[in-house]
Amino acid sequence: MTDSFSRAALPQIVVLGTGGTIAGAATGDPSLPGYTAGVLGVDALLQSVPALGRLAQIHTEQVANLDSKDMTFAVWTQLAERVAYWLAQPQIQACVITHGTDTLEETAYFLRLVLDTDKPVILTAAMRPATALNADGPQNLLDAVRVAVHPAARGLGVVCVLHGVVHAARDVTKANTHAVEAFSSGERGPLGEVDGEALRLWRQPVPEAGAPFPLPAASEWPRVELLTNAAGSDSALVCCLISSTALQPRLGGLVVAGTGGGTVHRELEAALRWAEQQGVRVRVASRVGPVRGGADDGLNAVKLRVRLLLELAAQNQAER
Structure with missing residues (x-):
């Protein structure tokens, strides 16, 4: 079997840097x-992992x-557009x-929240730079590609x-x-693991209500600010956020990382009620971690902000 024939039989994927x-x-x-x-290009990263070929x-x-x-947000919009383009091939x-x-x-x-495909989309990263003597990026990239080409990954989403x-x-x-194993999936735990060439899945992702959301244009993202409740x-x-004329676009939403199970100081709580009366959408998470129950079950504050951004963008688009 020739090498060219072998390569032609391999699955095709795209790696976006x-x-x-x-x-x-x-x-x-x-x-x-x-x-x-962000110094090296994506092609250089691939060259450091010959096994990918x-x-x-x-x-x-x-x-x-x-x-x-x-x-x-502009990079997010561009990235989603390029992912959608490639996966449409x-x-x-x-x-x-x-x-x-x-x-x-x-x-x-x-x-x-914005992609509409059953093809796998896999993000990977590293805690050590590519030039480190013990760089973790090459193995992470290899594992990501192994998941990408595995039949069981189809339908997992992102x-x-x-x-x-x-x-x-x-x-x-x-x-x-600072630790190499820096990421966690909290109480739910991860979906699975990569063990050599094997992919072992233990559960499926939780469905996302309302997805896919329309992708905002780079100039059409609303403003949603993130506050933290504290003593x-x-x-x-x-x-200040609501009355400021310098904010462009004007404030559309507030996400608060509350204390405990999503509680806020009584003075801040009164201000949030007033904000809602001014047409600002308010959502509350917890600075401790995901709050159980409700439509936002399992979302931390930064992800709750992502969802609110897309909800408001979709609403603005529908009203135009």
Whole structure:
């Protein structure tokens, strides 16, 4: 069997690069801390993992190359458009996205809410830059591609594959600032694991009510701010946000990371009721973790903000 025949028989996938630590490069001695995220292109990342060529025919595209703390709505819109474009090609079986760890959970949940496909979309990342002596990116990328081409991955929707673990977009969160195994799926636990070439799934993702949402144009994202309830919280920030003429677009929603099971200071609570009377949509999560029960069961504050952004964008679009 010739090599060209073997490659022609391989599944085709696309890998989209957005930057992050996985594409980072050390600013000095690679054995020491210190690096710049989003330096290497996606093609360079693939070249560091020769085994990928035995798993799939891989198409690549560099959508962005940034530190994910600097993620923007414009990049989100572009990324979703490119994922949808590639997955609409009949020969493309799946999409893998390289991303930074800081906002990985937000991007994953955003894509989960706007994409309408049963083809797998897998995000992966790294806690160490590509130039580190013990870089974790190559193995994570290999595992992500293994999931992408596995028949059991079809229908999972958007997942994150990190350090041998498969996380649902709704549940995954960054839970550690320095450990290699930095991600958790909380009380629900992960969907499964990658063990060598095997994919073991333990459960299916939770369905998302209302999805897929329309994809906002880059210039049509509403404004939803995130507040945290703490000792001494009062009404000042809410009043400033609503009365400010400098905010463009004007405030459309507020998400509060409350204390305990989603409680807020009585002064802040009164301000939130007033905000609702002004037409601002208010949702409350918990700074402790997901609150059980209700329509937002299992969503932390940043993901609740993603959902509210898309709900408001869809409402604005319908009203035009």
